[in-house]
Amino acid sequence: MRNAYWLMRRELWENRAIWILPTVIGALLVLAALFGRADIDVSAGAPPYRMVGGLLLFAFGIVFFLVMSVYSAWYLLDSLHSERKDHSILFWKSLPVTDTETVLAKLATALLVIPLVYFAAADVTTLLIAFIVSVRASSWFGASLWRADLWLQLQALWVYLIVTSAVWYLPVAGWLMVISAWARRALSLWSILPPLALIWAESAFFGTRHLAAALSVRLVTGYPQIAFHGLWAALLQAVGAGGADPSFASADVWSLLDPIGFLRSPATWSGLAVGAALIAAAIRLRSRAVEL
Amino acid sequence: MPYVIDARDLRKRYGSRLAVDDASFTIGAGRIVGLVGPNGAGKTSILRAVLGLASYQGYLRVLGREPLGARAALMLETCFIADVAVMPPWLRVDRAVDFVAGVHPRFRRDRALALLGKTPIKPGSRMRELSKGMKTQVHLALAMAVDAKLLVLDEPTLGLDLLARRSFYDALLNDYMDETRTILITTHQVEEIENLLTDVLLLDRGRVVLQDSVEGLAARFASVVVGADRLEAARALGPFHERPALGRTILYFDNADRAALAAFGEVRSPSVADLFVAKLSGGTA
Numbered sequence: 234m235r236n237a238y239w240l241m242r243r244e245l246w247e248n249r250a251i252w253i254l255p256t257v258i259g260a261l262l263v264l265a266a267l268f269g270r271a272d273i274d275v276s277a278g279a280p281p282y283r284m285v286g287g288l289l290l291f292a293f294g295i296v297f298f299l300v301m302s303v304y305s306a307w308y309l310l311d312s313l314h315s316e317r318k319d320h321s322i323l324f325w326k327s328l329p330v331t332d333t334e335t336v337l338a339k340l341a342t343a344l345l346v347i348p349l350v351y352f353a354a355a356d357v358t359t360l361l362i363a364f365i366v367s368v369r370a371s372s373w374f375g376a377s378l379w380r381a382d383l384w385l386q387l388q389a390l391w392v393y394l395i396v397t398s399a400v401w402y403l404p405v406a407g408w409l410m411v412i413s414a415w416a417r418r419a420l421s422l423w424s425i426l427p428p429l430a431l432i433w434a435e436s437a438f439f440g441t442r443h444l445a446a447a448l449s450v451r452l453v454t455g456y457p458q459i460a461f462h463g464l465w466a467a468l469l470q471a472v473g474a475g476g477a478d479p480s481f482a483s484a485d486v487w488s489l490l491d492p493i494g495f496l497r498s499p500a501t502w503s504g505l506a507v508g509a510a511l512i513a514a515a516i517r518l519r520s521r522a523v524e525l
Numbered sequence: 526m527p528y529v530i531d532a533r534d535l536r537k538r539y540g541s542r543l544a545v546d547d548a549s550f551t552i553g554a555g556r557i558v559g560l561v562g563p564n565g566a567g568k569t570s571i572l573r574a575v576l577g578l579a580s581y582q583g584y585l586r587v588l589g590r591e592p593l594g595a596r597a598a599l600m601l602e603t604c605f606i607a608d609v610a611v612m613p614p615w616l617r618v619d620r621a622v623d624f625v626a627g628v629h630p631r632f633r634r635d636r637a638l639a640l641l642g643k644t645p646i647k648p649g650s651r652m653r654e655l656s657k658g659m660k661t662q663v664h665l666a667l668a669m670a671v672d673a674k675l676l677v678l679d680e681p682t683l684g685l686d687l688l689a690r691r692s693f694y695d696a697l698l699n700d701y702m703d704e705t706r707t708i709l710i711t712t713h714q715v716e717e718i719e720n721l722l723t724d725v726l727l728l729d730r731g732r733v734v735l736q737d738s739v740e741g742l743a744a745r746f747a748s749v750v751v752g753a754d755r756l757e758a759a760r761a762l763g764p765f766h767e768r769p770a771l772g773r774t775i776l777y778f779d780n781a782d783r784a785a786l787a788a789f790g791e792v793r794s795p796s797v798a799d800l801f802v803a804k805l806s807g808g809t810a
Binding site for chain 1: 597610623627
């Protein structure tokens with residue numbers, strides 16, 4: 234545990250973007266709330282109270298979550314490569330820390346530390362913005378942001394997202410770490426080309442597209458379908474109709490989350506197994522790795 | 526007392542190239558061993574195997590452990606400074622001390638801080654802001670603050686100027702070395718460390734050409750300077766190497782009769798550097 238603590242501190246020292254990036258995003262959003270238009274024209278009729286406040290808060294959360302996903306993928310791809318590139322792996326390996334501890338600390342940073350930092354940044358930002366909007370905008374708009382149940386839902390959604398997405402995307406994280414520990418250069422290409430080549434080979438030799446289907450489920454459609462009730466249908470409708478279904482937007486988070494369905498899905502457990510195997514491979518690669 | 530390093534028929538292959546070819550050697554406690562050899566002799570491959578950084582074939586025990594797979598446990602009692610500046614460029618000096626203190630139970634923070642205090646290095650500096658010599662000083666301060674049994678140095682002074690090299694070795698000898706510790710060191714600058722060494726391990730093309738203590742070498746090898754007139758007579762005693770010097774010739778002998786050699790002139794014990802050249806360049810240079 235002692236080593237885990239220091240290894241994660243090391244990751245925060247090395248990757249200052251972990252906290253700088255969400256801070257900058259938060260600051261920009263706060264600036265926008267300070268100097269942008271902070272009111273909604275209600276002359277066309279009052280919009281549903283609950284919906285406006287809720288959508289606004291969740292929209293901020295989504296901005297943070299999207300940036301975090303992209304950054305985490307980049308972080309994992311870089312995690313076992315940069316120490317080889319700058320030769321510092323020889324320093325880290327001169328210390329009594331196992332390769333398993335090192336790889337797991339980096340994984341925990343990507344799946345736990347980074348999400349918690351973004352969660353905190355999103356909360357602080359939304360609180361500040363709600364405060365600013367309450368002062369600047371008309372009272373109904375401000376009031377729609379200060380609702381305890383809404384805030385509670387937001388916290389629950391974040392915790393649920395952090396836990397379930399860590400499990401669901403473990404194989405993706407493991408794959409990125411394997412590439413990071415193995416490839417000498419062109420890491421993004423190496424992370425993308427082998428799956429594409431396999432997809433091509435499968436369709437050329439067997440005429441099937443099982444791998445492509447499995448990957449698109451894992452990367453895109455699977456998570457919202459398995460971890461949530463009705464989210465995928467609502468997303469499809471939003472894309473198709475060019476706008477969210479108002480009834481969905483007014484639904485609360487509690488009815489959206491589907492932890493039982495997530496735990497009962499075989500895809501959750503097969504992903505966990507593949508992810509664990511890939512992490513084991515990354516540990517093995519790291520134990521034989523020296524500088525580039 | 527068991528050996529600190531015990532290697533038998535150590536072998537390391539990179540593709541078709543045999544970097545280490547059945548190397549066998551032992552290193553006891555309290556020794557300062559120079560691993561000497563030309564480029565490509567297998568020095569780094571042997572060190573990597575000893576440190577558990579790379580796979581190998583053959584028998585190898587370091588402090589009683591098989592290094593591969595036990596690297597982390599081995600690093601409790603072993604320190605190493607590799608041939609390039611390996612301190613992470615983004616790391617601050619004070620945090621490097623914090624980190625090592627955090628993960629290394631045998632690290633003494635007060636000792637590291639005292640060693641760093643003797644240098645002009647600021648604790649808040651990042652490694653990338655330091656000169657190569659300063660980075661090596663930081664690394665040496667961290668390594669010397671660990672109560673280790675084995676210190677492995679791979680070209681530790683590469684790229685350092687003369688002053689920095691001298692102070693590096695002074696610190697090593699005066700502040701670190703005692704009879705319980707063992708140092709294994711590789712370097713191209715043989716002349717610079719030969720006063721430091723107790724033992725020499727000479728490698729060529731992956732094989733151990735010579736292993737002996739410095740006293741053993743001095744007793745075993747002899748050189749004598751001979752004029753052209755008596756060269757043939759001296760050659761009859763069987764030198765393994767000869768080298769021209771200012772119109773005369775230096776002949777090198779292995780286990781020769783010193784009394785017989787003395788008839789040709791003053792008999793000297795060649796330096797490690799001279800032996801290195803003599804053993805590795807064959808008959809004549």
